[in-house]
Structures are given as structure tokens and as C-alpha cells.
Amino acid sequence: MKFNLVQTLVFVFCLISVQIYGIQDANGKRIVSKYERIMQMYPQLTTGGGESSQWRAAEKDMRHPCKRDCSDQQPMTCYYYMVVHYDDTMAETCKRYLQSKFRFKLGGKEYLDGIMLEENLGATDCKYADGLESQVMVVNGQLPGLAIEVCLGDTVVADVINSMHETTTVHWHGMHQRMTPFMDGVPHVTQYPIEAGQAFRYRFEVDHGGTNWWHSHTEHQRAFGLAGPLVVRMPPRLNPHAHLYDFDLSEHVIMIQDWVHNFVESVAENILINGRGRNLKKGVTSKPTLYAHFPVVRGGRYRFRVIFNGVSNCPISFSVDQHDLVVIASDGNDIEPVEVQRIMFHGAERFDFVLHANQEVANYWIRVKGYSFCAKNQLHQEAVLHYRDADPRSLDTHILTYAYDAPGTTLNELGDDNSMTANGNGRSISLADLNAQRQELELQPAVTYYTSMNAFEVRQGEGFRFQMDDISFSMPKMSLLQTRNLGVGQFFCNRTQQAELGFNCRQRHCRCSNVIQVPANQQVEFVVYSLSNTPHPVHLHGYTFRVVGMGTLGEEKIGQIEQIDRRSPLPRRRRGAPLKDSVQVPAFGYTILRFFSNSPGYWMFHCHISPHSENGMAAVVRVGEDVEMKMCPVSNCGLCSSVA
Numbered sequence: 192m193k194f195n196l197v198q199t200l201v202f203v204f205c206l207i208s209v210q211i212y213g214i215q216d217a218n219g220k221r222i223v224s225k226y227e228r229i230m231q232m233y234p235q236l237t238t239g240g241g242e243s244s245q246w247r248a249a250e251k252d253m254r255h256p257c258k259r260d261c262s263d264q265q266p267m268t269c270y271y272y273m274v275v276h277y278d279d280t281m282a283e284t285c286k287r288y289l290q291s292k293f294r295f296k297l298g299g300k301e302y303l304d305g306i307m308l309e310e311n312l313g314a315t316d317c318k319y320a321d322g323l324e325s326q327v328m329v330v331n332g333q334l335p336g337l338a339i340e341v342c343l344g345d346t347v348v349a350d351v352i353n354s355m356h357e358t359t360t361v362h363w364h365g366m367h368q369r370m371t372p373f374m375d376g377v378p379h380v381t382q383y384p385i386e387a388g389q390a391f392r393y394r395f396e397v398d399h400g401g402t403n404w405w406h407s408h409t410e411h412q413r414a415f416g417l418a419g420p421l422v423v424r425m426p427p428r429l430n431p432h433a434h435l436y437d438f439d440l441s442e443h444v445i446m447i448q449d450w451v452h453n454f455v456e457s458v459a460e461n462i463l464i465n466g467r468g469r470n471l472k473k474g475v476t477s478k479p480t481l482y483a484h485f486p487v488v489r490g491g492r493y494r495f496r497v498i499f500n501g502v503s504n505c506p507i508s509f510s511v512d513q514h515d516l517v518v519i520a521s522d523g524n525d526i527e528p529v530e531v532q533r534i535m536f537h538g539a540e541r542f543d544f545v546l547h548a549n550q551e552v553a554n555y556w557i558r559v560k561g562y563s564f565c566a567k568n569q570l571h572q573e574a575v576l577h578y579r580d581a582d583p584r585s586l587d588t589h590i591l592t593y594a595y596d597a598p599g600t601t602l603n604e605l606g607d608d609n610s611m612t613a614n615g616n617g618r619s620i621s622l623a624d625l626n627a628q629r630q631e632l633e634l635q636p637a638v639t640y641y642t643s644m645n646a647f648e649v650r651q652g653e654g655f656r657f658q659m660d661d662i663s664f665s666m667p668k669m670s671l672l673q674t675r676n677l678g679v680g681q682f683f684c685n686r687t688q689q690a691e692l693g694f695n696c697r698q699r700h701c702r703c704s705n706v707i708q709v710p711a712n713q714q715v716e717f718v719v720y721s722l723s724n725t726p727h728p729v730h731l732h733g734y735t736f737r738v739v740g741m742g743t744l745g746e747e748k749i750g751q752i753e754q755i756d757r758r759s760p761l762p763r764r765r766r767g768a769p770l771k772d773s774v775q776v777p778a779f780g781y782t783i784l785r786f787f788s789n790s791p792g793y794w795m796f797h798c799h800i801s802p803h804s805e806n807g808m809a810a811v812v813r814v815g816e817d818v819e820m821k822m823c824p825v826s827n828c829g830l831c832s833s834v835a
């Protein structure tokens with residue numbers, strides 16, 4: 192009974208509890224946050240001298256040789272130098288810049304000519320963000336991080352130099368790491384953390400095409416700036432949608448994230464589009480606003496690639512005023528094109544769409560609106576679709592309201608009761624109803640796992656821990672892949688093992704390294720279900736899965752999903768299910784995933800809402816046996832550190 196009550200209160204209390212978590216201990220004593228501690232030890236986190244512009248000097252004005260036409264079939268080795276460091280938004284260089292001649296007044300308001308600023312912004316080392324000063328973590332001084340643009344089959348070599356006072360790692364979201372499971376970037380699972388002052392060389396073959404991204408997989412670091420695009424273009428013969436567009440340009444890669452200031456990760460304060468946006472804090476309206484601009488020429492058909500680095504519980508909608516979005520891919524996988532007017536993104540999802548610039552020459556708003564926790568503060572953000580020759584100053588900001596909803600059809604609507612009705616007039620296309628471009632018959636699974644996602648209140652008023660399989664994941668101390676031959680398996684746990692030990696994890700809080708054993712080279716099915724009234728975006732490393740089913744059962748029935756499904760199976764696609772690596776599990780609902788487990792290894796399986804996964808909503812899927820897993824290179828196989 193109490194458990195149901197917990198469920199219904201999750202949404203209300205989550206916000207509070209996440210704030211409490213990390214600030215107070217169990218006895219209500221204030222805990223000094225990690226960053227307060229770091230700043231006590233190192234009062235000056237950044238030099239403020241624009242040193243990062245020097246790291247970037249090498250790349251400046253120089254096209255990376257790997258950013259090329261992908262029809263030549265010749266794979267390349269692509270090198271990236273990535274210094275991870277603390278930095279500031281709106282530093283001195285920014286302020287000088289923003290007072291420059293590009294500022295002008297119009298109709299009593301101050302504007303910035305964003306288009307002219309665009310080229311100069313890099314040179315001045317200005318990270319604008321939302322116009323407020325904040326400490327951030329970035330790679331090579333850039334926000335968002337450098338865009339890696341390669342072709343399928345290339346090899347990426349990335350030297351990550353950790354210049355911070357804490358550990359880090361980089362995950363290459365969308366890569367399968369089939370040959371190199373030890374390059375997946377999950378600390379204590381596929382590698383040891385990169386310590387402060389250390390370097391780590393990632394080297395992997397780009398084995399999955401499309402719009403992907405990279406981000407820190409350590410704590411909440413991607414919230415503070417450690418993320419960037421990883422765009423993998425395809426040779427024409429593997430690009431069935433090439434005829435639908437004329438341009439596939441770097442300037443149409445859009446990275447969106449919810450934003451916090453000064454490493455306080457609990458509640459999003461803003462949303463940024465390519466590191467820019469209007470600030471929303473009250474009382475600081477005099478700051479200039481810099482919107483991201485996306486230039487088009489009238490008549491052109493453009494492929495846009497949108498990546499959502501969603502950190503908190505803040506799914507977003509995306510639309511472009513007076514333009515249709517012809518969606519052609521998600522998470523780097525082609526789908527049969529669908530025309531919609533609005534796309535919902537859950538954390539970590541990517542959608543590619545074709546925009547036909549067929550309207551009058553003008554500026555049009557690109558609108559992003561936050562839901563769930565972001566609805567509380569009515570967070571929304573905009574960018575500009577700029578037709579060449581349109582007057583960049585003629586931006587009507589009066590029509591920007593939180594209440595606005597794009598009319599028309601929505602793709603991937605938020606799976607909760609509140610928002611199903613939010614866009615009440617429009618039609619809605621479920622993600623599970625999309626068709627994969629390559630229609631394939633679904634193989635029957637050899638095994639089916641039922642995995643729950645939920646929130647657990649340890650003791651009333653002490654906030655929530657998050658769980659998968661009724662277990663809050665705790666990071667092992669050793670790294671699983673590196674120490675796999677040392678008999679570390681005895682330290683794993685899972686739901687059945689906990690039950691055999693006599694623990695009822697629905698009553699008592701279970702916390703351990705949850706490892707789900709999956710046989711290699713089988714068709715595997717996961718029925719993932721949410722026991723809370725919020726959707727959770729689930730991400731599986733190492734694979735692309737098919738979404739063969741999605742639905743809601745409601746609060747009463749969701750707990751019995753396994754019995755229900757075994758008695759009379761839930762509906763599943765038989766053919767053409769869309770391919771994804773990140774997908775929502777609706778509130779009190781389920782999502783059914785299938786993949787062929789042909790890549791042995793330890794693969795993280797987790798909610799992509801950072802406060803959830805960092806507080807336990809995660810598990811490791813162990814595919815195959817240790818001897819089946821690829822050997823790691825000697826330099827990567829240290830037993831207790833990232834250096835051998």
C-alpha cells in the first residue's frame with residue numbers, strides 16, 4: 192500500500208528530494224557539495240585568460256580532413272585533441288565583445304546581430320550560454336563541445352587530457368564499439384576513470400552511422416558542458432534518403448540541452464540551443480540576447496540533425512514556425528519519412544529531419560519547450576531560422592510564450608497523462624509506429640527479461656533513490672571489463688539473487704552492482720516498464736535495438752506486467768520496428784526492445800536522466816561469458832587505474 196502512495200507522490204517530491212539529495216545527509220546535516228569542496232581547495236578554477244583559445248588555435252580556420260564527402264569509400268584515421276577543463280561563460284572576452292559595434296538599438300530595444308557575431312565569437316573565446324556568468328566544464332574552450340564529423344568506417348583517435356580536479360571519461364553515444372568494448376567510456380565498467388592530470392587515448396572504429404554524440408559519462412559533467420556532436424555521414428549507397436535533400440551541412444547540426452549554473456545540477460534553470468539563448472532569470476533582463484542562427488536559402492532542402500543532451504527530467508518539444516519537418520532518421524537509424532510539425536525529444540534522443548525552405552524570405556522561430564520539471568519554471572528557448580537576405584533585426588520576440596504549441600502532428604509524444612492532452616487538437620504519431628527504412632521480420636526472442644524502473648523512498652522525507660529491477664545500482668570499485676578474469680562475478684547482484692538471499696527489495700532498499708546476464712548471439716527481448724508517473728528515457732550501450740512495442744497499462748496493472756504478458760502477450764510489431772539506442776518508457780507503461788546479442792561485453796543500461804541514473808536507475812547487461820569478450824590492449828588493462 193505504501194508503495195503505491197510513493198508512486199503517486201514521486202512527481203511532487205522528486206524535485207524537492209533531488210535538491211535535498213547531495214545537500215543534506217540522512218540526519219539533515221548540511222553536506223558540502225563536491226564543487227564547493229573543489230572550490231575551497233582551488234579557489235581559482237579557471238585562469239580567465241582565454242588560454243583555451245590556444246588549444247583551439249590548431250583547429251581554427253582549418254577544416255578537419257575527416258570532414259569530407261563520404262563517397263570516396265576510403266576510410267581515414269581521424270585525430271582529435273580534447274583538453275577537458277574548467278572555464279567560464281560570459282568571461283571578460285565575452286563582455287568586451289558584446290559591447291562591440293554589433294550592438295544596436297531598434298524600437299527602444301537592444302539587439303545583437305547574431306549572424307555577424309557568429310564568425311567572430313570563436314575568435315574571442317566567448318561562451319555566451321544564456322548571458323549569465325557561470326563556471327562550466329568544456330573541451331577545448333567550446334560550448335557545446337567540438338563537433339566530430341566523420342564517415343562510416345573511419346577510425347577515431349581522441350586524446351582526452353583531463354585538466355580538471357576530478358575524474359572524467361568520454362562515452363561515444365551511438366557507437367557500438369563492437370571491436371573495442373573497452374572504449375565505451377563508462378567508468379568502472381569498461382575503463383578506469385581518467386584521473387585529474389591524466390590522459391587517455393580513445394581509439395575505435397566508427398561502426399554506426401548517422402547523428403550521434405559524445406559526452407562525459409562521469410556524474411553530471413555533461414550538464415556543465417562536456418558534450419558534443421558526433422556526426423557520421425554515410426556513403427551514398429547506404430543513404431536511402433539522399434534524394435530528399437540538397438544540403439547536409441555542419442551549420443545545421445543542433446545540440447540542445449537543459450542548463451544549470453555553477454555546477455548545481457538539481458533543477459534546470461534554462462535551455463540552450465547550440466550553447467545560446469535568452470536568459471530567463473528575473474531581474475537580469477538588461478543582458479543582451481544571443482540566439483543561435485540557422486541560415487538557409489529560399490528554395491533549398493536542408494537536412495537538420497538535432498541532438499538532445501537532456502540532463503534533468505526535462506523532455507522537450509521542437510518545432511519551426513510555419514515549416515514542416517520531414518523526419519528521416521532517429522538515433523542514427525533511417526526510418527520511412529514522416530511529415531510532422533512537432534517532435535518530442537527525451538534525453539539522449541536524436542532526430543534528423545528535412546526542412547524545405549519554401550516560405551517567404553524572413554526569419555522564423557525555432558522553438559523548444561521543456562516539460563515535466565522544466566514545465567514548473569516554464570522553460571522554453573528559441574533559435575532563428577534565417578533565410579538569406581532577411582533582415583536579422585526583424586525578430587518579433589513578443590510571440591515567444593511558454594503557452595505556445597505548434598499546431599499539427601506530433602511525433603513521439605510524452606508518455607504521461609498530463610501532456611497527452613497538452614497538444615489536444617493535434618494528431619500524434621507514436622515512436623513505436625514509425626517504420627524502419629529497411630523492413631525486416633522480427634525474430635522471436637530466445638529470452639525475455641522484465642526490467643522495472645522506479646523510485647524508492649528509503650525513509651519518509653529523506654528523498655528518493657532510483658532503481659532498475661528494484662535495485663539501486665552502485666558502481667563497482669574495480670572496472671568490470673578489465674578485471675573480468677579475476678572472479679569478480681561473485682560481487683555482482685541481481686533481482687533473483689537478492690530474492691534468494693531473502694531480501695524483499697520492494698520493502699527494503701537494495702543497493703548493489705546489478706548485472707543482468709544475457710547469452711551471446713541470441714535474439715534478446717527486454718520489456719522495460721516504469722513504476723513511476725514519469726516517463727524515463729532508457730539507453731542501452733553497445734547495441735541498436737528495435738522498439739517492437741510501447742504502451743501504458745496504468746498504475747494498478749503495471750506491477751503485474753510479467754504475468755499479464757505471459758498470459759496474453761502485449762502487442763508487438765512483427766515487421767519494420769524502428770531502430771533506436773535511447774527511447775522513452777512511458778509513465779506506468781512499457782517499452783519492448785529487441786536486439787541480437789552479437790557483441791559480448793559489459794554494457795551499461797540506464798535511464799538517461801542524469802539525477803536518476805547517478806542515483807541508481809542503472810544496470811549492467813553482461814553479454815556472453817568473459818572469455819568471449821574482446822581482449823583489451825595492455826595499456827588499457829591496468830587493474831586499478833587508467834594508466835598501466
Ligand SMILES: *[C@@H]1O[C@H](CO)[C@@H](O)[C@H](O)[C@H]1NC(C)=O
Nearest residue numbers: 684685687688706707708709
Ligand atoms: C542472477 O544471479 C545469479 C547468481 O549470481 C545467476 O546465476 C543468474 O544468472 C543471474 N540472473 C540474471 C538474469 O542475470
Ligand SMILES: [Cu+2]
Nearest residue numbers: 727798800803
Ligand atoms: Cu529516469
